[in-house]
Amino acid sequence: MEKLDPKQRLERLGEDLIRLIQEGQNPHIRIPVRGSSNVIWDQSAGLLHLGDKMSKRYFINVAHARKFMQTLLVASFAKQLLDEGIHTSLREAYYSLKRTLPNSKENTFEEQSESDAAFVDLEVTIDLIRDQLHINADRRGTAAGNVIIEDRGDEIDWSRLGSGGWSIPGNVEDIKFKEIDADYILVVEKNATFDRLHEDKFWKKHNCILIGTQGQAARGIRRLIHRLNREKGMPVYVFTDSDPYGWYIYSVIKIGSMNLAHASAKLGTPQAKFLGLTVSDIYNYGLEDAIIRAKDVDLKRAKEIMKYPWFQHKEWEKEIKLMLKNKVKAEQEALAKRHLRFVSETYLPEKIENRSFLP
Amino acid sequence: MEKLDPKQRLERLGEDLIRLIQEGQNPHIRIPVRGSSNVIWDQSAGLLHLGDKMSKRYFINVAHARKFMQTLLVASFAKQLLDEGIHTSLREAYYSLKRTLPNSKENTFEEQSESDAAFVDLEVTIDLIRDQLHINADRRGTAAGNVIIEDRGDEIDWSRLGSGGWSIPGNVEDIKFKEIDADYILVVEKNATFDRLHEDKFWKKHNCILIGTQGQAARGIRRLIHRLNREKGMPVYVFTDSDPYGWYIYSVIKIGSMNLAHASAKLGTPQAKFLGLTVSDIYNYGLEDAIIRAKDVDLKRAKEIMKYPWFQHKEWEKEIKLMLKNKVKAEQEALAKRHLRFVSETYLPEKIENRSFLP
Numbered sequence: 001m002e003k004l005d006p007k008q009r010l011e012r013l014g015e016d017l018i019r020l021i022q023e024g025q026n027p028h029i030r031i032p033v034r035g036s037s038n039v040i041w042d043q044s045a046g047l048l049h050l051g052d053k054m055s056k057r058y059f060i061n062v063a064h065a066r067k068f069m070q071t072l073l074v075a076s077f078a079k080q081l082l083d084e085g086i087h088t089s090l091r092e093a094y095y096s097l098k099r100t101l102p103n104s105k106e107n108t109f110e111e112q113s114e115s116d117a118a119f120v121d122l123e124v125t126i127d128l129i130r131d132q133l134h135i136n137a138d139r140r141g142t143a144a145g146n147v148i149i150e151d152r153g154d155e156i157d158w159s160r161l162g163s164g165g166w167s168i169p170g171n172v173e174d175i176k177f178k179e180i181d182a183d184y185i186l187v188v189e190k191n192a193t194f195d196r197l198h199e200d201k202f203w204k205k206h207n208c209i210l211i212g213t214q215g216q217a218a219r220g221i222r223r224l225i226h227r228l229n230r231e232k233g234m235p236v237y238v239f240t241d242s243d244p245y246g247w248y249i250y251s252v253i254k255i256g257s258m259n260l261a262h263a264s265a266k267l268g269t270p271q272a273k274f275l276g277l278t279v280s281d282i283y284n285y286g287l288e289d290a291i292i293r294a295k296d297v298d299l300k301r302a303k304e305i306m307k308y309p310w311f312q313h314k315e316w317e318k319e320i321k322l323m324l325k326n327k328v329k330a331e332q333e334a335l336a337k338r339h340l341r342f343v344s345e346t347y348l349p350e351k352i353e354n355r356s357f358l359p
Numbered sequence: 360m361e362k363l364d365p366k367q368r369l370e371r372l373g374e375d376l377i378r379l380i381q382e383g384q385n386p387h388i389r390i391p392v393r394g395s396s397n398v399i400w401d402q403s404a405g406l407l408h409l410g411d412k413m414s415k416r417y418f419i420n421v422a423h424a425r426k427f428m429q430t431l432l433v434a435s436f437a438k439q440l441l442d443e444g445i446h447t448s449l450r451e452a453y454y455s456l457k458r459t460l461p462n463s464k465e466n467t468f469e470e471q472s473e474s475d476a477a478f479v480d481l482e483v484t485i486d487l488i489r490d491q492l493h494i495n496a497d498r499r500g501t502a503a504g505n506v507i508i509e510d511r512g513d514e515i516d517w518s519r520l521g522s523g524g525w526s527i528p529g530n531v532e533d534i535k536f537k538e539i540d541a542d543y544i545l546v547v548e549k550n551a552t553f554d555r556l557h558e559d560k561f562w563k564k565h566n567c568i569l570i571g572t573q574g575q576a577a578r579g580i581r582r583l584i585h586r587l588n589r590e591k592g593m594p595v596y597v598f599t600d601s602d603p604y605g606w607y608i609y610s611v612i613k614i615g616s617m618n619l620a621h622a623s624a625k626l627g628t629p630q631a632k633f634l635g636l637t638v639s640d641i642y643n644y645g646l647e648d649a650i651i652r653a654k655d656v657d658l659k660r661a662k663e664i665m666k667y668p669w670f671q672h673k674e675w676e677k678e679i680k681l682m683l684k685n686k687v688k689a690e691q692e693a694l695a696k697r698h699l700r701f702v703s704e705t706y707l708p709e710k711i712e713n714r715s716f717l718p
Contacts, residue, residue, distance in 0.1 A: 087558055089551035092695035095649050139501070139550045140573075142526040151521025162510025162534070167501040167526035170554065175521070191498050192448035195529065199446055214499075290454050336451035 006133055009126040010079045017072075027059040029071060032124045032262065039261040041309045046254070046270030048261040050124065057121075066106075070118040071125070073097055073108055078122065081134035087171060089136055090116050124262045129223075137170035137219035142191075144198055145209035146181040158209070165198065165212070170220040172227065180232055185209045185225060186275075186348070187217070189240040189249055193332040193343065200344040206352070209234065217253050222267040225253060229269045236269050237357065239348070242277035243294070243329035244301035247311075250274050255310045273357035276347075279322045282330050285347060290334035294327045313359045365492055368485040369438045376431075386418040388430060391483045391621070398620040400668045405613070405629030407620040409483065416480075429477040430484070432456055432467055437481065440493035446530060448495055449475050483621045488582075496529035496578035501550075503557055504568035505540040517568070524557065524571070529579040531586065539591055544568045544584060545634070545707070546576070548599040548608055552691040552702065559703040565711070568593065576612050581626040584612060588628045595628050596716065598707070601636035602653070602688035603660035606670075609633050614669045632716035635706075638681045641689050644706060649693035653686045672718045 004012060013029070020027045032038065033053040040051045057071065058064045077097055081088060088096070094112040101108065109115045123130050131137065142165035147158040155178065158166050186208050188194045194212030197203070203210040209228065213221055228234040238253055240246030254272040256264025282291060294302075305311055306320045323329065335343040350356070363371060372388070379386045391397065392412040399410045416430065417423045436456055440447060447455070453471040460467065468474045482489050490496065501524040506517040514537065517525050545567050547553045553571030556562070562569040568587065572580055587593040597612055599605030613631040615623025641650060653661075664670055665679045682688065694702040709715070 086699055087554070088695070088699055089554065089692065091551055091690070091692045092555070092699060095690075095692050095695040096699060098696075099648065136551075136554055139554065142498070149521070151523065154519045154521040156519065156521050156523070160513045160515065161520075161525065162508070162513040162515050163528045163530070164510065164515070165526040165528075166520065167524040169522045169524075170550070171522070191529070192450055192495075195446070195448065195495055195498065196451070289458065331450070331454075333448065333450045333454050336447070336454040337457075340445060340447055340451060340455060 006126075006128055007079065007082045009128060010075055010082070010133075013075055013126055026061070027068075028056045028064075029068070029125055030054050031057055031071075031121050034120065034124060034262060036258060039258055041255075043309070045265075046310070047264045047268045048256040048258065049264055050262045067118070067121075070109065070114060071121050074115060074118040074122050078119075078130075078133040078135070087134040087136050089138070089170075090119065093119070093135060120262070129263045129266045131171045131173050131219070131223060134171075139168065139170040139220060140214050140218040141168040141221040142166065142194060142212040142214075143168055143209065143224070145203040146179075146207065147177065147209055148179040150176040150178050159204070163195075163198065165194075165210075168211075168218075168220050168224060170218065172220050172224045175224075175227075177228070177232055180209075180228075180234070181207065182209045182234065183207050184235040184237055184352075185211060185228055187211045187213060187225060187236060187238045187253065187272075188332070189213055189215065189246060190332050193239070196340070197344050197348075200341055202344045202348065206349065213249065216249055219267065222253055222269075225272070226267055226269050229271060236272040237275040237352065238272055239275045239332065240277065241329070241331045242279055242282060242323075243292075243331075244298055244305055246277070247274075247305055248301075251305075251308070251310060273359065275351055275357055277330055277332055277334070278358065279319045279326075279328065279330075281347075282328060282334075285335070285338065287330055287334045287337055290337040291328045291330055294323065294329045298329060299324060299327065315358045319358065365485075365487055366438065366441045368487065369434055369441070369492075372434055372485055385420070386427075387415045387423075388427070388484055389413050390416055390430075390480050393479065393483060393621060395617060398617055400614075402668070404624075405669070406623045406627045407615040407617065408623055409621045426477070426480075429468065429473060430480050433474060433477040433481050437478075437489075437492040437494070446493040446495050448497070448529075449478065452478070452494060479621070488622045488625045490530045490532050490578070490582060493530075498527065498529040498579060499573050499577040500527040500580040501525065501553060501571040501573075502527055502568065502583070504562040505538075505566070506536065506568055507538040509535040509537050518563070522554075522557065524553075524569075527570075527577075527579050527583060529577065531579050531583045534583075534586075536587070536591060539568075539587075539593070540566065541568045541593065542566050543594040543596055543711075544570060544587055546570045546572060546584060546595060546597045546612065546631075547691070548572055548574065548605060549691050552598070555699070556703050556707075559700055561703045561707065565708065572608070575608055578626065581612055581628075584631070585626055585628050588630060595631040596634040596711065597631055598634045598691065599636065600688070600690045601638055601641060601682075602651075602690075603657055603664055605636070606633075606664055607660075610664075610667070610669060632718065634710055634716055636689055636691055636693070637717065638678045638685075638687065638689075640706075641687060641693075644694070644697065646689055646693045646696055649696040650687045650689055653682065653688045657688060658683060658686065674717045678717065 017027045038051045038053040059068045094115040098109045144165040238250045256268040376386045397410040397412040418427045453474040457468045503524040504517050597609045615627040
């Protein structure tokens with residue numbers, strides 16, 4: 001499939017089925033297994049991905065027929081989107097495709113969860129991400145920096161967007177990077193911290209690209225970071241709260257997630273580094289007064305994270321153990337304890353100058 | 360206070376206290392009461408606002424002293440922000456201001472809820488919104504359309520931002536509208552619908568400004584809509600899901616909210632109209648197959664909303680009763696049932712052409 005574009009992959013899927021029918025065989029689709037039993041941690045690539053377990057979905061099989069029909073419905077729908085050059089969301093796709101089959105009481109889909117699953121089956125079957133099939137993820141996040149992109153015929157200069165910034169869409173497949181004058185990408189969890197750094201023109205003074213995720217990084221943001229890293233060699237530093245949720249945000253940007261293991265190769269950025277806020281930072285930067293007491297749920301989550309293969313580094317072990325021992329966490333905003341511009345004038349420049357990152 | 364700028368208002372607050380001290384009086388601040396007992400529905404203005412009940416907060420009074428101290432701490436902090444030309448968030452302000460008073464075990468603030476409340480007390484006392492004191496709200500939302508603004512020295516053309524759009528900041532006080540070529544503002548609840556209209560260049564074909572709120576409209580969005588309506592006379596049409604939550608989103612944009620009644624005059628847009636999705640639209644546009652069954656909580660909320668004075672219009676009564684009778688609701692995305700571009704090619708043009716709005 002390597003060299004086929006999305007439309008060709010959909011056509012290949014259809015042609016293969018026609019061939020089976022013409023040969024008098026039971027039409028079927030080979031679909032990689034998506035359950036956790038087939039998710040593999042690929043240490044050399046630094047990514048989660050799907051293993052090679054495959055399942056077959058047959059048309060003439062009472063247990064398969066409904067899902068077979070659903071898979072072909074979403075494939076046909078995706079083909080239409082590509083033909084018409086139109087994008088849509090999973091929710092709209094569900095409404096578009098939900099109907100009662102003629103002369104029956106059978107609905108194509110009962111719930112959106114069914115059409116969502118059918119799209120993921122299609123993604124893994126033809127080995128691409130649904131963004132490439134014009135199914136957009138929800139939009140979230142903001143970008144600023146010395147970057148000029150081309151998108152839908154517009155040239156957009158991320159350094160000239162005032163206090164706002166560029167609103168990152170859910171689908172960044174068609175964006176072209178025209179000019180980049182930056183040494184790295186700084187990914188920031190909290191909007192308040194993004195706003196602080198943006199007002200202080202941190203991206204200008206330190207020649208970087210600033211990306212605000214507003215919590216967990218949305219799919220469009222992860223794909224954007226991936227593309228800037230892969231296509232333009234941009235180093236990526238992730239700056240979150242000092243808590244297990246922040247570590248998780250980082251790990252999803254870096255190695256992908258179990259749920260979307262099939263998409264990690266296109267969404268993950270294995271070269272990303274964790275800048276902070278580390279647990280040690282709380283003590284190194286005199287933030288003891290701004291500590292939040294860790295709850296049981298935090299400690300439980302920290303213990304789980306410590307066991308993940310991708311957190312098996314002595315630096316992470318030390319940090320997580322320090323958190324468990326002192327039962328503390330802290331937010332990015334805690335740096336305001338020192339003074340409001342401490343984060344942009346002292347903390348970040350020092351961490352980056354000293355390359356004080358976790359792997 | 361009418362003609363005083365924010366810094367002068369803060370100085371006036373301090374000078375009044377110094378005068379009281381010099382006169383040998385117990386220093387105090389007059390603060391409008393904020394509870395629901397003092398929230399008034401102003402029918403002629405079409406806004407919620409605070410009534411004229413006042414409270415006095417004394418320095419020498421064991422029940423008042425702590426809050427008195429907190430009010431002055433946030434006033435002094437706001438003065439510094441204005442002096443330094445720096446903005447921040449409520450969370451960072453809390454971290455900045457939280458400390459143990461010298462020679463005591465008394466903290467300035469125990470929880471952020473205390474500093475948040477102190478900022479609101481300050482807002483109502485000097486009759487401005489905290490945005491004017493450089494305390495930013497969380498950022499959310501996206502704008503597109505034939506609008507050129509000036510912000511932090513940049514000229515930003517909302518019509519040239521590709522599939523992204525302009526990321527609306529939490530504070531829009533300093534934005535200048537340079538050029539506007541649009542007939543109205545279309546405010547859209549769902550990102551997916553915003554993306555649909557944006558891809559179809561709805562704002563270009565129908566000469567409007569498109570604002571996506573991503574759910575409940577954030578403060579920055581509401582202030583932006585207010586300013587475009589007030590300063591530029593832009594009509595505002597709000598397009599949400601057909602459910603009580605959508606109606607509430609609309610009412611907050613229009614008349615304000617109980618919690619922020621003191622800020623309604625600066626955040627609300629009484630001239631806003633509700634475009635849809637109405638309950639009647641479900642039937643008028645053949646969306647019966649895309650109905651969602653209303654839950655008990657929806658019906659309960661609908662009955663509450665029907666009693667609000669600002670929903671006392673026969674058109675609203677008819678809509679809410681239809682919802683209660685048929686126990687139905689529907690999402691904006693349900694319009695995709697007809698076809699993906701039905702919303703941009705048929706539904707919205709018809710509704711706007713016929714001025715089929717609810718008050």
